Amino acid sequence: MGDVVSLLGRILNAIILAFVVSTFVVTQPLQAAPFAAIVMDGRTGEVLYEKNADARLHPASLTKMMTLYIVFQEIEAGRLSLDTKVTVTKYAASQPPSRLGLKPGQKIAVRYLIRAAAIKSANDAAAALGDHIGGDHATFAKRMTRTARQLGMDNTTFKNANGLTAEGHLSTARDMNNLGRHLFYDFPQYYHIFSRRTADAGIAQVANTNTRFLDSYEGADGIKTGYTRPAGLTYVGSVNRKGFRVIDSIMNTENWQADHKALVDWAYKTYEETERYPAQTVLGTAQVAGGERNTVPYAAEQFFHVLARPGQGRSTIDFIAKGELAAPVSIGQAIGEVRVTDAEGFTQTIPVFATEAVEKAPMMAGVSPGFDGRTVIFGGALFGGFLLVRRRTRKTYARLRY
Structure with a gap:
């Protein structure tokens, strides 16, 4: 009888413990990823505003900025041209939307892949560029992370070329803002691509994912939107107004247009170009x-x-x-x-x-660079002093002799 009572007691304790644990889990949900934002002076990099700017979050298609940055590096180094034909891999062709519609084995010029990745945010186009440069997506992702470190993006790790959700594929608002600045200042000859409303991408005409905002907001000229369910809405924007440029990054938001407008309007209202x-x-x-x-x-x-x-x-x-x-x-x-x-x-x-x-x-014409005018003046003074002492000594000796 005692064993039965003991068993019933243990069962009752387990039920109570399970109830307490389940109640705690229900009332204490997992901590949500934070909203993050930063605003910088585009030229100097001075931070004008920041919130959770170093929180590591999913960047979504902001990733494509780094893919394009490396493409521009390759073009400038002469290892790639806008007319280089890229053979589309099975991996690139298998990427989910947004897509250009590439097929395995298809050949397409680099210029069209750039337009599709930058304007339409096509995942297959970005992956095709990465596979062509790196040989495969994993090798290219390592190149992306190395380049991030070179640009001072210390809290960013890339796992693919397009920003689709992958374990460890994370960045920060600060790092993405710095990448946006580098795109503008390191490759000004290509920056205009981010403000084009439409473009010929070879097999299709593509439209900018940001057209409405570019048309409606004064001074806006880029740069990149992004979205996945884990990332939320993300955006890196650039606005040139009142003679100076502001670049901002927003991650994990529900309305990037409203947040971007509020941040940039605040920056131009609060700061002015004083010098x-x-x-x-x-x-x-x-x-x-x-x-x-x-x-x-x-x-x-x-x-x-x-x-x-x-x-x-x-x-x-x-x-x-x-x-x-x-x-x-x-x-x-x-x-x-x-x-x-x-x-x-x-x-x-x-x-x-x-x-x-x-x-x-x-x-000083014949004097070695190690000597300056002060050296010569000091040396001259010493020599003059020596002559004066020597002359006085000779006079004294003469008086003693005669």
């Missing part, structure tokens, strides 16, 4: 040793600017010499960099060059 320095604007002068004059003006080769909130003070510009600067100095010679720090503490580092030539001083 603008056109290319070759003289920023200051640097000290030169051993020259016919002791300073040389310097400038930045490219335009740069400073964004700030209205009413903030001006930035500071500090010159950092590239070693000891000694004559001769030629026009266009790289002589160092300037560090421009705004009122919020953001610093951008900009290479500078000499805008004028400085020849060696006449007395």
